[in-house]
Amino acid sequence: xxxxxxxxxxxxxxxxxxxxxxxxxxxxxxxxxxxxxxxxxxxxxxxxxxxxxxxxxxxxxxxxxxxxxxxxxxxxxxxxxxxxxxxxxxxxxxxxxxxxxxxxxxxxxxxxxxxxxxxxxxxxxxxxxxxxxxxxxxxxxxxxxxxxxxxxxxxxxxxxxxxxxxxxxxxxxxxxxxxxxxxxxxxxxxxxxxxxxxxxxxxxxxxxxxxxxxxxxxxxxxxxxxxxxxxxxxxxxxxxxxxxxxxxxxxxxxxxxxxxxxxxxxxxxxxxxxxxxxxxxxxxxxxxxxxxxxxxxxxxxxxxxxxxxxxxxxxxxxxxxxxxxxxxxxxxxxxxxxxxxxxxxxxxxxxxxxxxxxxxxxxxxxxxxxxxxxxxxxxxxxxxxxxxxxxxxxxxxxxxxxx
Numbered sequence: 001x002x003x004x005x006x007x008x009x010x011x012x013x014x015x016x017x018x019x020x021x022x023x024x025x026x027x028x029x030x031x032x033x034x035x036x037x038x039x040x041x042x043x044x045x046x047x048x049x050x051x052x053x054x055x056x057x058x059x060x061x062x063x064x065x066x067x068x069x070x071x072x073x074x075x076x077x078x079x080x081x082x083x084x085x086x087x088x089x090x091x092x093x094x095x096x097x098x099x100x101x102x103x104x105x106x107x108x109x110x111x112x113x114x115x116x117x118x119x120x121x122x123x124x125x126x127x128x129x130x131x132x133x134x135x136x137x138x139x140x141x142x143x144x145x146x147x148x149x150x151x152x153x154x155x156x157x158x159x160x161x162x163x164x165x166x167x168x169x170x171x172x173x174x175x176x177x178x179x180x181x182x183x184x185x186x187x188x189x190x191x192x193x194x195x196x197x198x199x200x201x202x203x204x205x206x207x208x209x210x211x212x213x214x215x216x217x218x219x220x221x222x223x224x225x226x227x228x229x230x231x232x233x234x235x236x237x238x239x240x241x242x243x244x245x246x247x248x249x250x251x252x253x254x255x256x257x258x259x260x261x262x263x264x265x266x267x268x269x270x271x272x273x274x275x276x277x278x279x280x281x282x283x284x285x286x287x288x289x290x291x292x293x294x295x296x297x298x299x300x301x302x303x304x305x306x307x308x309x310x311x312x313x314x315x316x317x318x319x320x321x322x323x324x325x326x327x328x329x330x331x332x333x334x335x336x337x338x339x340x341x342x343x344x345x346x347x348x349x350x351x352x353x354x355x356x357x358x359x360x361x362x363x364x365x366x367x368x369x370x371x372x373x374x375x376x377x378x379x380x381x382x383x384x385x386x387x388x389x390x391x392x393x394x395x396x397x398x399x400x401x402x403x
Contacts, residue, residue, distance in 0.1 A: 005030070006038055010047060010061070018052070018060040035059075077105075077113050088180050093142035136184045138208045144187055147216045148175045151223045153192075157213040158206060168212060173204075174221040177229035181237075184209065188232055190224065205236055238268070245269055245290035249297045250312040252286045253277075257307030265291065265300045286311070294319075 005028055012019060012027055021032040028035070039059055042049050048062035089098045147154050154173050160166045173189040180186075185208035194202040245266065253261060262270035269290040277287035291297035294316050301308050302323065310317045 002038075006042055006045075009035075009038055010042065010049075013049065013059060013061045014066060018058045020058040024059065074113055091137050091141050091180075091185070092145040092178075094145070136209050138185060138211065140211050140214045141178075141185055141208055143214045143216055144175060144208060144211070145178060147214075148178055148187075151220050153217045153219060153221045155215040155217070156206075156211050159210040159212055162210070173206075174223075176223065176227050177232075178208070179229070179233050181233075186233075187211075188229060188236075192221075203232065205233075205240075241266060241268065244292045247291050247293050247297065248288055249291055249294070249301070249310060249316055250286065250288050251301060252280075252284050252309040252311055253304075254284055254307045257304050258285050260304060260307065261287075261289075264303050265289065265297075 009024060009028060012024065019027075021035045024035045025032045028038075030038075039049050039051065048065050050060055050062055052058055052060065089095050144154070146152075154175055156171050156173060157168050158171060159168050172192055173187075174192060175187055175189045177188040178185060179188065187206045187208055189204055189206065191202045191204055194200055196202075258274065261274065273287040273289040274285070277285045279285050289297070291300065294313070298316060298319055301310065302320070310320045
């Protein structure tokens with residue numbers, strides 16, 4: 001524990017040149033007295049830590065001193081090699097730099113940890129793009145990344161939509177960060193022309209794939225020191241998702257429908273709707289759900305089938321009624337069969353012959369034991385009788401079952 005703290009102290013002094021005892025104590029979560037003892041221990045071990053006395057004094061390393069990373073443990077080294085997404089580094093034009101950095105870190109590690117790079121790479125792979133879409137690799141991404149790194153302003157041309165013929169606008173931007181979300185790159189930037197305005201925020205998010213031209217200026221801008229990219233993106237993403245929910249539908253759900261709702265629509269909207277839902281005497285839950293539009297709501301809720309009854313608006317309810325009639329027309333032979341709640345024909349007395357297709361290989365038919373779970377003779381035992389269990393099985397089967 002103390003050894004790790006001493007190494008961290010040296011690395012802090014390397015990174016920040018000079019720190020007060022109070023600053024070191026806060027970073028290391030110890031008392032200033034402990035900091036003094038640790039500094040003494042480092043000096044005795046040959047690490048040249050110098051103390052400047054006085055009110056403005058602090059601790060610093062003698063000029064030029066650097067430490068090798070021999071104190072890094074296996075878990076720390078493996079975590080280091082996992083940081084970053086390989087495809088993202090390649091898109092940013094940093095693949096060579098990342099490779100060189102890995103080689104340098106490997107050379108500085110204890111020889112016993114020489115295998116951590118290959119060990120981590122063979123156990124974990126970060127695949128950023130989502131299913132059913134190709135990753136987007138914008139040609140102008142390296143130029144934007146260079147501007148973000150160097151805090152230089154940019155002049156861009158930005159296409160309003162995804163179609164090449166859509167209207168383009170020109171903007172002066174101060175790029176603060178890049179975000180990779182589900183295979184697409186986004187730029188978080190400040191618009192200098194909107195700075196200081198009370199009616200709108202100067203912060204914007206742009207999809208990098210829509211930039212048609214980027215000119216990086218030589219002049220640097222003053223970066224906002226309080227800008228937190230991760231926090232900004234989380235807030236923006238939540239606000240954006242909520243802004244899409246421009247319509248409301250009222251639905252009545254069965255218990256399986258309640259469990260599956262958050263998997264077919266926006267999860268935050270589903271959770272909010274269920275929190276305000278009401279349950280009737282038959283165990284069905286009525287909720288008011290926010291959706292992007294009536295068209296999107298139709299496509300999403302249709303996947304719930306009979307576990308969801310649309311109550312309003314009337315136009316959407318009519319669409320579901322028409323879809324139900326068209327679906328029923330595809331199965332005319334089932335019109336007079338047992339309904340969803342029927343138990344089916346009563347069992348015949350006496351031993352029943354098990355059809356050949358239902359026999360378990362290598363096992364004689366045993367009427368007393370009953371058919372194997374999940375066979376056509378006992379649908380209740382199979383996943384098909386439980387839509388939720390069936391969906392779970394589909395998710396386990398692979399991405400094509402996760403729609």
